Amino acid sequence: MMLMHGPQAISRALSEQCSTLQLNFSHDNAPLKAVADALQRHYSPALQHLQLKFHWCRQLSDVSALGASLASLTALQHLQLDFSLCIQLSDVSALGASVASLTALQHLQLDFNQCRQ
Numbered sequence: 001m002m003l004m005h006g007p008q009a010i011s012r013a014l015s016e017q018c019s020t021l022q023l024n025f026s027h028d029n030a031p032l033k034a035v036a037d038a039l040q041r042h043y044s045p046a047l048q049h050l051q052l053k054f055h056w057c058r059q060l061s062d063v064s065a066l067g068a069s070l071a072s073l074t075a076l077q078h079l080q081l082d083f084s085l086c087i088q089l090s091d092v093s094a095l096g097a098s099v100a101s102l103t104a105l106q107h108l109q110l111d112f113n114q115c116r117q
Helices: 008-015 032-041 064-070 093-100
Strands: 002-004 020-024 049-053 078-082 107-111
Touching: 032 064, 064 093
Parallel strands: 002 020, 020 049, 049 078, 078 107
Antiparallel strands: none
């Protein structure tokens, strides 16, 4: 298991063929598109457990790029996404479409606690 911080951590972790990846962007304004692009660029068939925390990212409003990149993680069995207190978040439909395509998924946890939109 690897716990890292920042979008650049994705490239390193997936190049090491990690089966579990936990990234914490809480209280950060990390560009979500950069996170999504890194997930797509460095797709790893070994990745089975993914946890992304965007807790209290006040500027985060659109997760469509992340939704598109999650669809490529076909071996994913465990997915946790924390968007709690992302007060600008308004449309998460892209996540639903991606999650529906993850046929190996056994555990899904989505946290939208106190999202105002």
